Amino acid sequence: MAKDRLTHLNEQGEANMVDVSGKAPTKRIATAQSSITMAQAAFDAVNQGDLKKGDALGTARLAGIMAAKKTSDLIPLCHPLMLNKVEVEITPAENAPRFDIKATVSVEGKTGVEMEALTAASIAALTLYDMAKALDKSMVIGPTELVAKSGGKSGDYQRS
Numbered sequence: 001m002a003k004d005r006l007t008h009l010n011e012q013g014e015a016n017m018v019d020v021s022g023k024a025p026t027k028r029i030a031t032a033q034s035s036i037t038m039a040q041a042a043f044d045a046v047n048q049g050d051l052k053k054g055d056a057l058g059t060a061r062l063a064g065i066m067a068a069k070k071t072s073d074l075i076p077l078c079h080p081l082m083l084n085k086v087e088v089e090i091t092p093a094e095n096a097p098r099f100d101i102k103a104t105v106s107v108e109g110k111t112g113v114e115m116e117a118l119t120a121a122s123i124a125a126l127t128l129y130d131m132a133k134a135l136d137k138s139m140v141i142g143p144t145e146l147v148a149k150s151g152g153k154s155g156d157y158q159r160s
Contacts, residue, residue, distance in 0.1 A: 028151035043097030056131035064088035064124030
């Protein structure tokens with residue numbers, strides 16, 4: 001297989017699940033981040049836990065963890081993985097009405113966890129939107145991006 005070929009395409013150019021049966025399990029970790037910016041009143045209500053729907057930050061953290069575990073159900077060609085750990089951190093930005101989200105996922109497996117980390121960060125942001133939309137429908141999510149990954153054949157990656 002040519003190195004520059006997309007791995008999720010077969011010889012006919014059709015989408016398929018990558019065969020990882022010949023790969024040895026290795027420790028793999030990925031971290032992704034996202035953010036959600038909102039009106040100051042919505043930010044204050046979320047940050048102070050003063051929403052009618054309840055604890056938005058706790059709910060978003062749990063939603064991110066659950067999303068990482070369900071990534072293969074959401075993204076068609078992702079392998080189901082037995083994750084070792086999912087950590088979702090949501091912190092208020094210092095100079096803006098924004099929450100920064102960082103999701104770190106680890107596994108000892110035959111394929112990476114980049115998609116799980118990206119899914120966790122995305123769903124945490126979407127959950128914050130859902131929890132605060134009564135106060136601000138103009139919230140902006142993103143950027144959502146892979147920050148780092150380690151392990152696997154392609155080696156380590158660190159966003160610069």
